[in-house]
Amino acid sequence: MTDPTTRVHDLDETELLARIFPLLPTGPAVVVGPGDDAAVVRAPDGRFVVTTDVLVQDRHFRRDWSTGYDVGRRAAVQNLADVAAMGAHATSLVVSLVVPGDLEVDWVTGLARGLAEASAPAAVVGGDLSGGDAVVVSVTVHGDLAGRDPVLRSGARPGDVVAHAGTLGTSAAGLDLLTCGAAEPRDGAPDGGGPLHPYVSAYLRPRSPLAAGPAAAAAGATAMLDVSDGLLRDAGRLARAGGVTLDIARSDLGPDVVALLPAAVQVSVTTGDDGDPDRALRWVLAGGEDHGLLATFPAHVAATGLPAPFRPIGVVTTADDAPTVLLDGEQPDVAPGWDHFRP
Known part of the structure; x- marks a missing residue:
């Protein structure tokens, strides 16, 4: 049994790593795992997909809200979703921890444990450990395309169907519920225990439809990306990369908005802001960190059935010099989403 009062400075680096390594998953792609100067991972496709992200304490997470388990899951998922958005399966992760x-x-x-649960069957093959004033987690994920071409952001063409897999707005709702005090992060359960509110769980421990990425690639998706910074902002990235306009149908987002209305009421009652009827819609359009997948498919693919759990939410229209995102044919009157360098 681990003494819960034991601190990092009570152990040396070797002792701390000895606590970590047995918890990390391995996988069939691993030739040499943690413990050597570098890992060796098979790349049977002859290519590999690679992506990296960082989580910084008090910028991306708060320790009074998030357990280590929460942060581990989140750090893994935000990278695994990027690999899935290329149409690849994750094979290995490298983790640096301050x-x-x-x-x-x-x-x-x-x-x-959070990293292990979120990333399996991919393997955590190594990384780096350092001391510092705050917790910083950097995760790099490698993926295998299994012989397929990668699905890029730039492939959308007029006539394609815009589709989404996963949830929209739930993480943003959870963040607002926590921020205003309408919900508590958890019920006192230990690491791995469940937060009280499902949207708080969506914020602290996002879940991405990872298998949908390779399925979309196999079905002929023309473009795809992970929705990490909000539907409008990330749809704008697809539009600019492909030189097209994406027209999102408000009616296709209706079920998402309706599902979030009770949480929007909770926030309004708690803050006394009863004059914000569009809060739920704003969560759906501009809330980030649900890590769903946004993709475009040729019309004939959509007509015969999109791969589960993708659902149509719009169409790709003209290719022009001013690519943009529209909502029912008009410019949406909503701030587009998260930007690291804007208030």
Whole structure:
């Protein structure tokens, strides 16, 4: 049993790594795993997909809201979704971790468990460990295309159907519920225990439809990306990359908006802001970190059935010099989503 009062500064680096390594998953692509100077991973396709992201304490997560388990899951999922958006399966992860000395060792091992649960059957094959003033988690994921061409952001063409897999607005709803005090992060359960509110869970522990990425590639998706910064902002990236306009149908987003209305009412009652009827719609259009997949498919693919769980939410229209995103043919009156360098 681990003493929950044990801190990182009570162990040396070797002892801390000895607590972490047994928790990490391995996989069939691994030739040499953690413990050597570098890992060796098979790349049977002859190519590999690679992506990396970083989570910084008090910028991307708060330790009073998030357990180590939460942060581990989140750090893995946001990278795994990027690999899936290329149409690939993840094979291995490399994790770099900065931790302050007074951090509980249980928090660190919880992070390892969260990484392991979210990333399996991909393997965590190594990384780096350092001390610092705040927790920083950097994850790099490698993926296998299995002989297929990667699905790029730039492939959308007029006449394609715009489709989405996953949830929209749930993470943003969870963040607002936490921020205003309408919900608590958890019920006192230990690492791995469940938060009280499902939207808080969506924020702290996002789940991405990872298998839908390779399925979309196999079905002939022309463009795809992970929705991490909000539907409008990320749809705009597809539009600009392909030189096209994406027209999103408000009616196709209706079920998402309706599902979020009770949470929007909770926030309004808690904050006293009863004059914000569009809060739920704004979560759906501009909320990020649900890590669903946004893709475009040729019309004939959509006519015969999109791969599950994709559903149509719009169409690709003209190719022109001013690519943009429209909502029912008009410019949406909603801020487009998250930008790291804007208030």
